[in-house]
Amino acid sequence: MTPSSSAGTAPERSRSDTPLRGLLLRRIAPVVLLVLGIAALVQARDMDLGELTAPGPGLWPFIVAGLLTATAAVLLVVDPAEDYEPWTAGTVRIIAGLAGLALFVVLFQTLGFVVPTVLLLTGWLRYFGGETWRMAVVLGVGGAVVLHLIFVVALGVPFPAGPVDQLLGG
Structure with a gap:
């Protein structure tokens, strides 16, 4: 084999591995959504669904x-994996946003509405919106006060x- 022919086969092998790996990685999103959806169903059911005429906090x-x-x-x-966007560095921002929402839910249950909302809005405005710290905190x-x-x-x-909610009259 000449060096040029051996160099030509190595990229072909890596190319054949990459699409399969990429297809599997692209299937992660629907699987994660399915797991999150099932977990949310269980949690919502535990919150008291109520009835359609008198809905409980877990119905929506x-x-x-x-x-x-x-x-x-x-x-x-149904959906082919090729239709999904590839995972990139921008995916980390999406995961960070979801982690912020998860933290919001946990803090919401323990600290009420205002404190977690301030933290979520400030973090999102700073990191996703590119605002200065001063503007992010003010907004x-x-x-949070307006939403409350x-x-x-x-x-x-x-x-x-x-x-803080009790101080604001909630």
Whole structure:
């Protein structure tokens, strides 16, 4: 074999491995969505679904989780993996955003509405929006207070009350 012919076969082998690996990596998204949807269904069911005429706090999350689960299941069966975007460095930003939402949910249950909302808005404005720390904090605090006034005070949505929520009259 000449050096040129051996050099020509090595990239061919790596090319044949790469598409299969890429297809498997692209299937991760619907699998993760399916797992998250099932977990959300279980959690929403545990929150008291209520009835259609008197919905409980878990009804809307249960409906959304059901749609997410069904969509993910359909994507796994019907949608070809080639249709998905490849995983890139930008994927880390998406994962960070999802992790921020997960942290928000955990903190929301323990600290109420205002503190986790300030943290989420501030973090997202700073890292995803590119705002300065000063502007991110101002908008995060202002946004959390406005959302609290809209949902808790004006609309009467029952959220878990944390220490700051009680000060704001929630």
